[in-house]
Amino acid sequence: MKNMLPTNGYDIRIKLSYEFNDFLNGFGIYEDSGTFGSILSPNNTSRFELDLNKAWLLSKDDSPKVSLLSSTSLGYISKDNIDDFFYFFGGGMPGLKGYTYYDESLKGSKKILQSFYLRTPIFKESSIPILSSYFKHLTFGLVLQTGNIYTGDTLKIEDFKTSTGIEFRLFGYNVYSYPLAITYEYHIAEQESDGKHYFKILFDFQ
Numbered sequence: 001m002k003n004m005l006p007t008n009g010y011d012i013r014i015k016l017s018y019e020f021n022d023f024l025n026g027f028g029i030y031e032d033s034g035t036f037g038s039i040l041s042p043n044n045t046s047r048f049e050l051d052l053n054k055a056w057l058l059s060k061d062d063s064p065k066v067s068l069l070s071s072t073s074l075g076y077i078s079k080d081n082i083d084d085f086f087y088f089f090g091g092g093m094p095g096l097k098g099y100t101y102y103d104e105s106l107k108g109s110k111k112i113l114q115s116f117y118l119r120t121p122i123f124k125e126s127s128i129p130i131l132s133s134y135f136k137h138l139t140f141g142l143v144l145q146t147g148n149i150y151t152g153d154t155l156k157i158e159d160f161k162t163s164t165g166i167e168f169r170l171f172g173y174n175v176y177s178y179p180l181a182i183t184y185e186y187h188i189a190e191q192e193s194d195g196k197h198y199f200k201i202l203f204d205f206q
Helices: none
Strands: 010-019 022-029 036-042 045-057 067-077 110-123 128-130 133-150 161-174 179-189 196-203
Touching (some): 110 161
Antiparallel strands (some): 022 036, 067 110, 133 161, 161 179, 179 196
């Protein structure tokens, strides 16, 4: 239940790298050999990424548990003048979930994303049979996300995009006693009427 409804602690992940990227830039004749082939151009760059998650318990001991999870994701690429294939993309499952992953308005060399998950259990420590599985915990969550992916030196407050959603997380065991987790999410981007659905199933995890 601790992983289903995190109530305390934090985790931080930092990635610092330098990439040697040769990317296709058309076709032509190689002057040294006189042969025809693909022309590769260098897109080398350094990359920095930081992901920070922090959880709090908001309710008292005698109240139903309510937890708040803050998830911050920052990124920086040292060069703007590289092919956008190497840019950050800020939609979809790893980004603002109300947008598609390759959304043209959410790509660039700099990333700042902030997500908040407010979760509470619907039931816990149960044994509910469904088909060949038994489910112990179910949580419901509200999700608020904001941020942007951009190039250049400045990002204005009015440039921030938002996405809101709901989340259901179900945990149990199948007939062979293997752990089973199911997550369903529905997210809507700002000023959009149609949302995005996400469905995940995880088997036999630790």
